Amino acid sequence: GENVEQHPSTLSVQEGDSAVIKCTYSDSASNYFPWYKQELGKRPQLIIDIRSNVGEKKDQRIAVTLNKTAKHFSLHITETQPEDSAVYFCAAQTNSGYALNFGKGTSLLVTP
Amino acid sequence: GAVVSQHPSWVICKSGTSVKIECRSLDFQATTMFWYRQFPKQSLMLMATSNEGSKATYEQGVEKDKFLINHASLTLSTLTVTSAHPEDSSFYICSARGPGSSTDTQYFGPGTRLTVL
Numbered sequence A: 001g002e003n004v005e006q007h008p009s010t011l012s013v014q015e016g017d018s019a020v021i022k023c024t025y026s027d028s029a030s031n032y033f034p035w036y037k038q039e040l041g042k043r044p045q046l047i048i049d050i051r052s053n054v055g056e057k058k059d060q061r062i063a064v065t066l067n068k069t070a071k072h073f074s075l076h077i078t079e080t081q082p083e084d085s086a087v088y089f090c091a092a093q094t095n096s097g098y099a100l101n102f103g104k105g106t107s108l109l110v111t112p
Numbered sequence B: 001g002a003v004v005s006q007h008p009s010w011v012i013c014k015s016g017t018s019v020k021i022e023c024r025s026l027d028f029q030a031t032t033m034f035w036y037r038q039f040p041k042q043s044l045m046l047m048a049t050s051n052e053g054s055k056a057t058y059e060q061g062v063e064k065d066k067f068l069i070n071h072a073s074l075t076l077s078t079l080t081v082t083s084a085h086p087e088d089s090s091f092y093i094c095s096a097r098g099p100g101s102s103t104d105t106q107y108f109g110p111g112t113r114l115t116v117l
Helices: none
Strands: A004-007 A010-014 A019-025 A032-038 A045-051 A056-059 A062-067 A072-077 A086-093 A100-102 A106-111 B004-007 B010-013 B019-025 B032-038 B044-051 B067-073 B076-081 B090-097 B106-108 B112-116
Touching (some): A004 A086, A019 A106, A045 A062, A072 A086, B019 B112, B032 B067
Parallel strands (some): B010 B112
Antiparallel strands (some): A004 A019, A062 A072, A086 A106, B019 B076, B032 B044, B032 B090, B067 B076, B090 B112
16 A cells, blocks of 8 residues: 655754655555645644646645655745644545545744 | 534543544535544544445454444544544544545544543
8 A cells, every 4th residue: 555754753943944844655656645734633734735747836835846756745835934833744645545645744843 | 615524522431432423524515534543643544434325444454343434424424433442542533525626635624532531
């Protein structure tokens, strides 16, 4: 089955700096890659996603890049703010069953 | 749009009792819902895929007789933890595949915190 690796597990940046979180996946049939933000005790919130026919997608301060050949995708957050502090999960999905396989998460801390 | 609710938000029960958790898609029909389990400071682990009108598909290692899933309508899936034990204490989260063109997207419920004494 699909295996999603996520790095780093923790990330601390100063307000205004950029943050990058990287994920790799094992199943070449995966074709949908969402990123979720989860605050303590709350539901995961979709922040951005990308499909396999696209190499990059941007939404204001957030961008995701996908390298299908290398089977990795990354989340980029620019101009970080303290409210960006949360746990971020990447995931990969194949058409079969549509289930999401999650990475282990990155705890991002943005210090003022 | 694409709102998913869960009930209850938290529950405390005695060991040996059964607990039912409901997952509802409020403003769309969801033919497929998913149940995840999340331990503190860990990732979401898929337990099962719930398809409306058919039996759920369980992930390897998940006991189907212990975690009963029913998806009786296009807006409701239920997870029943039978004969709960302290090791079943966890955060249970459901998700539903999005409507229309967003069928890849999964929208998550707010989760249910289960504590078994």
